[in-house]
Amino acid sequence: MFTLLFLSGGTGSRMLNAVPKQYMLLAGKPVVMHILERVDQLPEIAEVVMVCAKEYEPAIALMLNQYGVRTPVRFAPAGSTRQESVRNGLAMVATDNVIVHEAARPFVKVEDFQRLMEANEPNAMLGEAIPFSVLVGHEYVEGALERSSLVNVQLPQKFQTQLLREVHEKAMADGATFTEDAAMLHKYHPEVPIKICPGMPYNLKLTTRIDMLVGEQIYDEVFRKRK
Amino acid sequence: MATCIITGVGSGIGKATAIMLSHRGYYDHYALIGRNAADMAATAAAMSCNIPAAAIHTYNLDLSAPEGIPEVVASIVATTGSIDALLNIAGYTDPQPLLTTSLESFELTYRVNVYAPFMLMRECVKYMKTSGGKILNVASTAGMTPRPGWLSYASSKAALISISETLTAELSEYGIMVYCVSPGRCATKLRRRLAPDEDPSTIMQPEEVAEVICNLINPAEKCLDGQNIVIRKMINR
Numbered sequence: 001m002f003t004l005l006f007l008s009g010g011t012g013s014r015m016l017n018a019v020p021k022q023y024m025l026l027a028g029k030p031v032v033m034h035i036l037e038r039v040d041q042l043p044e045i046a047e048v049v050m051v052c053a054k055e056y057e058p059a060i061a062l063m064l065n066q067y068g069v070r071t072p073v074r075f076a077p078a079g080s081t082r083q084e085s086v087r088n089g090l091a092m093v094a095t096d097n098v099i100v101h102e103a104a105r106p107f108v109k110v111e112d113f114q115r116l117m118e119a120n121e122p123n124a125m126l127g128e129a130i131p132f133s134v135l136v137g138h139e140y141v142e143g144a145l146e147r148s149s150l151v152n153v154q155l156p157q158k159f160q161t162q163l164l165r166e167v168h169e170k171a172m173a174d175g176a177t178f179t180e181d182a183a184m185l186h187k188y189h190p191e192v193p194i195k196i197c198p199g200m201p202y203n204l205k206l207t208t209r210i211d212m213l214v215g216e217q218i219y220d221e222v223f224r225k226r227k
Numbered sequence: 228m229a230t231c232i233i234t235g236v237g238s239g240i241g242k243a244t245a246i247m248l249s250h251r252g253y254y255d256h257y258a259l260i261g262r263n264a265a266d267m268a269a270t271a272a273a274m275s276c277n278i279p280a281a282a283i284h285t286y287n288l289d290l291s292a293p294e295g296i297p298e299v300v301a302s303i304v305a306t307t308g309s310i311d312a313l314l315n316i317a318g319y320t321d322p323q324p325l326l327t328t329s330l331e332s333f334e335l336t337y338r339v340n341v342y343a344p345f346m347l348m349r350e351c352v353k354y355m356k357t358s359g360g361k362i363l364n365v366a367s368t369a370g371m372t373p374r375p376g377w378l379s380y381a382s383s384k385a386a387l388i389s390i391s392e393t394l395t396a397e398l399s400e401y402g403i404m405v406y407c408v409s410p411g412r413c414a415t416k417l418r419r420r421l422a423p424d425e426d427p428s429t430i431m432q433p434e435e436v437a438e439v440i441c442n443l444i445n446p447a448e449k450c451l452d453g454q455n456i457v458i459r460k461m462i463n464r
Contacts, residue, residue: 028397041357068353226399226453 001046001097002117002158004039005089008032008052008060008103009078021206022103023056027219031206032060033067034106040069041110044117045099048073051089083178087168093161097122100164100181101156104206107218108156112200121195122160125182127151128199154199157182163192230256230307231444232300232351234290234343235317237266239415240365242273243437244316249274249283251441256282256307260299260347261317262289290317290343291335300350311360312444313351315344315387318365320380322421333379340383345390352398359402361444361452364391365436366409368457369421377421384409388455395453404452406443410436411459431460 008022022032039045050073052060057075064073076092079085086100099116101108116124130150136143157180164181167188171178178184182194202222206215231254235241245259257274261267264287271283284306286299304310319339321332344364351362369377370384391407398405412418413436414427439458443451 027400037356068356224396224399225402226395226404 001095002044003093003095003098003161004045004048004156005086005093005098005100006035006048006050006103007082007085007089007101008050008056009082009085010102010104020056021212023059024212026106026206026212026215027223030063031106032103033063035101035103035108036064036069036071036073037067038108038110039113040071042113042117045071045113046095047071049076049089049092050074051076051078051085053078081177082180083168083171083184086164086181087172090161090165090168096161097158098161098164099156099158102205105155105203106206107200107202107204107215107222109200109222112203113156116156116158116197119158119195119197121193123158123163123182123185123192124195124197125157126154126199126203127196128154128201128203151196152199153180153182154203155180159185163189228255228308229311229446230254230258230303230309231312231314232258232260232303232310232347233314233316234260234347235315235365236270237261237263239417240410240413240433240436240440241314241316242266242270243433244314244440245270246273246277247434247437247441248444249277251445252278253444253446254312256284258284258286258303258307260286260288260290262287262291291319291338293338293343293346296343296346297350300347300354304354309358310351310354311358313347313355313360313362314440314444315347315362315364316440317343318367318417320377320417320420322377322380324376325378328378336379336383337386340380341386341390344387348390348394352401352403355403356398356401359404361404361406361446362391362394362398363406363408363440363444364388365440366391366407366455368409368411368459371409371455371457380421391455392453404449406452406456407454408436408439408443408456408458411457413458429462431458431462435460 076089079088130147130152134145135141167184170188202218233245236245236259259267267285274283288295288299364387366387367384369381370388374381391405395405412430414430414432436458
């Protein structure tokens with residue numbers, strides 16, 4: 001069984017909106033509910049630990065009831081960084097395995113979650129090839145990266161809960177910062193295999209306002225069943 | 228076990244549809260909702276000629292008080308285990324021009340024709356959204372063109388047409404198909420209030436509308452949702 005550690009603590013500052021993006025409407029539905037509804041169809045996910053700002057808990061609880069979500073959901077406090085939010089959520093995870101996902105990525109199908117859970121390694125992530133050239137540099141070019149050796153990291157990711165807790169403790173002790181958890185696990189446990197499952201081209205992370213417009217198109221094309 | 232909920236089964240199109248569906252065998256259970264227990268019992272008795280009486284469940288509810296709908300829907304699920312189709316057929320009319328329409332009359336029309344279908348759809352979708360299903364709303368051609376003197380009825384049916392079109396898109400991800408039919412003149416009690424001098428034998432009969440509804444609600448039908456389907460009959464003059 002898995003717990004979904006669902007990161008919903010973002011403030012949406014890059015969206016230039018008073019309402020954080022995960023609570024804005026996408027295809028007529030709050031962004032955050034897209035994933036919660038689909039996860040509700042997965043019996044392998046025993047519980048959701050939702051990391052969010054305290055003031056949004058009542059609104060989310062109301063939405064869970066309105067949308068008839070039956071999977072139990074508990075709240076964990078959002079941290080000042082993503083890393084701290086994951087650590088806060090991990091403290092509440094009760095299953096041996098955890099899936100980390102973020103509310104800003106609403107375009108994950110039920111089958112995508114299933115594929116990740118069924119991956120033949122206990123630690124796995126979604127990743128896509130990078131279809132463009134990547135250089136190193138700031139004001140001047142300082143080098144080139146071999147794109148065939150790079151992976152565009154997508155969420156969700158799955159981990160052994162205890163192992164992820166352990167590396168988060170180490171990172172905190174070291175004062176080290178990571179933008180996602182596969183990199184952290186690999187840094188402290190390079191011997192642990194992290195399987196890369198094929199990501200999806202539609203798994204857009206909503207970051208700026210234009211992503212909401214693009215997201216409407218993705219929803220129409222990928223999720224709306226009436227063609 | 229598939230379940231179909233039907234409102235307006237006491238007479239007219241709802242009654243004809245319920246009886247016709249009992250011949251078709253699309254669903255295992257039928258939940259009939261209405262305010263007149265005797266009329267519902269008569270419809271249930273007619274249905275039981277074709278299906279076991281245990282497959283027919285009646286729920287006494289006046290749809291002008293849609294606040295009671297969540298409890299009824301929960302009760303249906305507790306009894307039958309699922310909701311797979313919802314047919315909003317019940318209707319009400321009090322044909323009046325603007326200046327004689329009271330707020331109470333206007334609100335009552337909307338309660339039966341708009342609020343009750345809205346509440347039924349909202350509550351049923353909570354259960355239907357994991358398995359998909361069908362919703363069919365009976366609007367009216369009166370909701371499509373100006374009808375002086377029928378203000379509350381015509382506008383309520385226009386609302387139901389719009390709701391159906393919106394929900395077709397909104398519920399698509401769940402595999403829920405939303406149909407809307409707009410019958411023209413049909414020989415029902417409601418029509419008699421709208422056109423008391425009309426000879427009902429000269430216009431479309433409830434069974435003819437029911438035939439279309441049954442064809443749409445057939446689980447094999449996959450293409451005709453999301454549009455306002457007008458049902459009119461060619462008559463001999």
